Amino acid sequence: ITALSWHTYPWSVWPIPLCSTNQAPSGWMGSVTVQMFVCLLQGSPHIQVDIYERLPVPFGLVRFGVAPDHPEVKNVINTFTQTAQHKRCHFLGNVHVGKDITIQELMQAYHAVVLSYGAEGNRTMGVSGEGLPGVYSAKDFVGWYNGLPCNKELQPDLSHETAVILGQGNVALDVARILLSPLDLLKKTDITQNALETLAASKVQRVLMVGRRGPLQVACTIKELREMVNMPYTAPDMLPADFQHVAQALADLPRPRKRLTELIMKTLNEDHRGRQGVKRWGFRFFRSPLEVLPSADGSRASGIRLAVNKLEGVGDAVTAVPTSEVDEIACGMIISSIGYKSLPIDPAVPFDFKRAIVPNNMGRVEETTGLYCSGWVKRGPTGVIATTMNDSFDTARTILQDLESGAINVSVSRPGSSEVVPLLEKRGVRTVSFADWEKINAEETKQGTAVGKPREKLLDVREMLAVAWT
Amino acid sequence: MAQCLCLRSLLTPCGTRSLGMHLRIQSCLDGTKIYKWQHRQVGTCPTLCTDSKSPAASKVTVHFINQDGVRNSVTATEGESLLDVVVNKNLDISGFGACEGTLACSTCHLIFEEDIHERLDPVMDEEVDMLDLAYGLTKTSRLGCQIVVQPWMEGMTVHVPKGIKDQRELAGSKKTQ
Numbered sequence: 001i002t003a004l005s006w007h008t009y010p011w012s013v014w015p016i017p018l019c020s021t022n023q024a025p026s027g028w029m030g031s032v033t034v035q036m037f038v039c040l041l042q043g044s045p046h047i048q049v050d051i052y053e054r055l056p057v058p059f060g061l062v063r064f065g066v067a068p069d070h071p072e073v074k075n076v077i078n079t080f081t082q083t084a085q086h087k088r089c090h091f092l093g094n095v096h097v098g099k100d101i102t103i104q105e106l107m108q109a110y111h112a113v114v115l116s117y118g119a120e121g122n123r124t125m126g127v128s129g130e131g132l133p134g135v136y137s138a139k140d141f142v143g144w145y146n147g148l149p150c151n152k153e154l155q156p157d158l159s160h161e162t163a164v165i166l167g168q169g170n171v172a173l174d175v176a177r178i179l180l181s182p183l184d185l186l187k188k189t190d191i192t193q194n195a196l197e198t199l200a201a202s203k204v205q206r207v208l209m210v211g212r213r214g215p216l217q218v219a220c221t222i223k224e225l226r227e228m229v230n231m232p233y234t235a236p237d238m239l240p241a242d243f244q245h246v247a248q249a250l251a252d253l254p255r256p257r258k259r260l261t262e263l264i265m266k267t268l269n270e271d272h273r274g275r276q277g278v279k280r281w282g283f284r285f286f287r288s289p290l291e292v293l294p295s296a297d298g299s300r301a302s303g304i305r306l307a308v309n310k311l312e313g314v315g316d317a318v319t320a321v322p323t324s325e326v327d328e329i330a331c332g333m334i335i336s337s338i339g340y341k342s343l344p345i346d347p348a349v350p351f352d353f354k355r356a357i358v359p360n361n362m363g364r365v366e367e368t369t370g371l372y373c374s375g376w377v378k379r380g381p382t383g384v385i386a387t388t389m390n391d392s393f394d395t396a397r398t399i400l401q402d403l404e405s406g407a408i409n410v411s412v413s414r415p416g417s418s419e420v421v422p423l424l425e426k427r428g429v430r431t432v433s434f435a436d437w438e439k440i441n442a443e444e445t446k447q448g449t450a451v452g453k454p455r456e457k458l459l460d461v462r463e464m465l466a467v468a469w470t
Numbered sequence: 471m472a473q474c475l476c477l478r479s480l481l482t483p484c485g486t487r488s489l490g491m492h493l494r495i496q497s498c499l500d501g502t503k504i505y506k507w508q509h510r511q512v513g514t515c516p517t518l519c520t521d522s523k524s525p526a527a528s529k530v531t532v533h534f535i536n537q538d539g540v541r542n543s544v545t546a547t548e549g550e551s552l553l554d555v556v557v558n559k560n561l562d563i564s565g566f567g568a569c570e571g572t573l574a575c576s577t578c579h580l581i582f583e584e585d586i587h588e589r590l591d592p593v594m595d596e597e598v599d600m601l602d603l604a605y606g607l608t609k610t611s612r613l614g615c616q617i618v619v620q621p622w623m624e625g626m627t628v629h630v631p632k633g634i635k636d637q638r639e640l641a642g643s644k645k646t647q
Binding site (some may be wrong): 014070072073075076078079221222223226255258259260384385386389390 | 493564565568569570572573574575576579595596598599600602603604
């Protein structure tokens with residue numbers, strides 16, 4: 001799922017279309033880049049912005065990435081909606097850029113095009129057994145409980161007691177939290193009905209999050225960790241041996257890292273030994289995956305073999321180096337949460353395969369004119385909403401500068417969507433407008449209200465289109 | 471398990487915990503309670519943001535210095551949060567208040583003068599958790615959604631932090647993965 005942003009920039013008497021394409025859920029951080037349009041729309045009264053999105057629904061990761069039990073994080077949708085409803089902004093969903101239309105065709109129709117299609121792929125562990133049933137990417141698991149159409153058939157196997165998550169970032173914590181949350185809390189969220197039913201039958205009692213380095217390098221942030229610590233009916237499951245040199249290092253840490261580390265260490269001091277009937281969650285440090293171990297009949301994953309690491313270097317540059325020691329954890333499910341990865345969208349667009357981003361200078365795509373990028377596809381797939389939002393403002397400023405300096409030539413008018421939409425129609429592609437999305441929104445809200453949820457997401461693209469075009 | 475109470479009428483109006491805060495109490499299995507304060511959503515109804523029970527609420531002048539160093543002086547109403555003020559007065563600060571005052575982001579980050587900062591109500595863990603992610607964090611930083619305008623703040627100046635530009639240029643092409 002990729003999001004492309006296309007901006008067309010109107011100028012003087014001719015509307016300058018700027019087109020932005022948001023595709024794929026991972027590109028929805030791409031929806032965050034919609035905020036860039038506010039800058040652009042405010043930058044000149046002549047700017048028009050068209051947003052192309054592969055799915056019929058907007059908002060990207062805010063809809064498909066943010067966990068269902070974090071509804072307050074989704075409040076930003078209200079800001080996006082205001083932007084999308086601006087009279088000089090048009091949302092065009094159900095358009096697959098790269099297939100239904102090429103980047104070059106868009107660049108011909110618009111003065112400027114912005115790629116904000118995010119990271120559709122994920123980094124793989126690169127170990128044998130990774131393809132066994134029972135091994136999932138966090139991207140697919142999150143897509144499954146969040147109603148991403150292409151993940152609706154995932155059917156994760158939750159029939160075993162222990163689940164291992166590779167990775168200790170916020171996505172790993174989201175996955176752990178959804179696996180261990182009491183059903184009473186989840187059933188009031190917009191988690192899909194299918195996921196709710198699967199979780200209701202879950203036998204998972206223990207979730208371990210494995211990281212290559214130590215407690216001082218853990219990648220999650222404190223709010224998410226605090227939620228795990230406070231989760232009812234659970235207890236932490238840590239290894240004190242993993243924390244050997246941590247206490248001494250505390251005093252010199254910057255405040256955010258210090259508070260986070262103190263919170264993890266607090267869990268070591270609590271005595272949970274006597275507690276019955278609680279589910280357990282914990283970190284395992286200094287471990288890298290070596291191999292996914294198959295069950296006796298080879299039909300599924302039954303464990304993971306891990307290299308034990310030692311740390312080398314200092315400060316942020318600390319790296320994990322494997323020793324000869326190995327460890328094994330028996331488990332029935334492995335979720336790899338080691339990072340997303342952008343993919344190339346179109347052969348006409350340069351792509352840096354090593355860093356998995358579109359090579360750029362302050363958002364201007366290298367070796368091109370009138371092509372820009374923003375968000376994860378520009379900087380790499382990390383950061384919270386505010387990070388990506390700030391980045392998109394930077395790209396907007398770059399575009400406005402280029403308009404002013406003449407680097408974008410607006411003396412020639414460009415047709416924008418008045419050329420693109422008929423072209424798409426000729427190819428059998430009908431677009432979904434923001435008003436059409438609002439019909440989908442109303443239907444999902446109506447179905448959700450009937451079962452005490454904020455919405456019941458439609459899982460099928462054809463169903464979305466049927467509602468959109470009624 | 472989680473009960474939602476509105477303790478507005480029970481609290482004194484002199485702190486960040488009054489006027490429109492919602493308290494969520496979560497009971498844990500072992501009997502401990504976690505208290506979570508949540509600021510009311512700003513939404514699209516600015517009239518809800520001021521305490522309608524006090525028609526004589528004071529007017530307080532607040533100066534905002536935006537990212538370009540430009541000063542905007544506004545008349546705020548006692549009882550509004552600084553996020554309410556930015557929204558109600560249409561101050562042009564990009565991306566301010568994305569989560570609408572629910573302590574789920576750090577986009578309403580503001581920098582206060584030292585003497586003002588010292589007098590503000592103590593900061594809660596949940597606010598510090600989000601502040602820790604903010605760009606350009608200083609010793610006198612707070613989240614605007616948690617600061618309620620009081621008469622003693624008359625004439626104070628708050629700064630909008632400059633954003634991530636400087637940090638990115640410093641970091642160069644450092645990978646964050």
